[in-house]
Amino acid sequence: MKAILIFVALAVIAFGSLLFLGNHTTLSISPAVQTIGISTPVTVVLTNPHGVRAVNAYLEQDGQQYPVFEQHQPATRLWWRKNVAPHTMTFEAGKSKATALKEGKARLVVEAVSNDMRGSTDSVSNDVNVVLSAPRVIPDDAQHYINQGGMEMLTMTTSGSWNNAGVRVANYTFRSFPLPGKSANQRFAWFAYPWDLAPDVTPVAFASNAAGTTATANFWFRVFPKKFRVRDFEIDDKLMQKLVNSVDPTGQLAPGPDLLTRFLKINGEMRRKNNQQLADLRFKTEDKVLWHGPFLHWARRRRISLMSATTSITARRSTSRYILALISRTWPTAR
Secondary structure, rough: OOOHHHHHHHHHHHHHHHHHHHOEEEEEEEOOOOOEEOEEEEEEEEEOOOOOOEEEEEEEEOOEEEEEEEOOOOOOOOOOOOOOOOOEEEEEEEEOOOOOOEEEEEEEEEEEEOOOOOEEEEEEEEEEOOOOOOOEEEEOOOEEEEEEEOOEEEEEEEOOOOEEEEEEEOOOOEOOEEEEOOOEEEEEEEEEOOOOOOOOOOOEEEEEEOOOOOOEOOOOOEEEEOOOOOOOOOOHHHHHHHHHHHHHOOOOOOOOOOHHOOOOOHHHHHHHHHHHHHHHHHHHHHOOOOOOOOOOOOOOOOOOOOOOOOOOOOOOOOHHHHHHHHHOOOOOOOO
16 A cells, blocks of 8 residues: 555656656747738747647637648647757638738737647747738829839829839839829839849739738730840959959958958948848938929020029039029029
């Protein structure tokens, strides 16, 4: 009898130890999801050194739960793993998975069960807006002639539920802006046809919403292929020395053990960062046209009136004379 009690006590202690050694799961939705539509991708990062045996996701709305994802793994309650790397999974959530879902507020919940004796259930949740109305876009009916390596302008009308619109050319996206004096749904976009794209690529107008739903429309265009000069040139130490020193004479921007390493860093990593900085300037662009009226040609023997405070005067006059003219509010006549 005593042996049985000792065995039971040891079993209880062992079971309690296994429960105590169980781990919790850290979940994060990255990037954060704020809007759910017809089918919106959701990416979740799960961190648990013991792994997870089950993942469930559902949408809560008006007291109802709508399952959108479920995944199970074989359970390991005794001999679990100890160094499982963080795991990333992506699933679709939205009307396509929960047919009773309607527009309005909802909550996205993701739960995970740890793969050990304890089997702890942890969760992460996000308040979301359900947007089911599709975006729409109608491009103009003009004829657009585009030079390969050049650019063109397209006007368009958007409607429905949308928050982004413009033109896409292959993997390049060009945002749109409201037409001056028009509603926010009447827009225009300047778009480029990059030199390195094949001449048979079709540009399209697009409109998308925060839920990830995108509408596209074709417009009339014709691309004129161009032949760009291509040449090879030899790179020797002398040329590399000249190029590297012109950019980084002190060796602080692109340090390296030798000239070739520095040259590759400047023309690789640094060039990509520079291009990215230039590309990111688009995010600082005003969402409106910053001038009024047409640009005027500086005609000979014609009096020019000031169109705006930012008009640049480049006539063949000395700076001092224009300063005097500004003070006296009389504008000199170009000769």
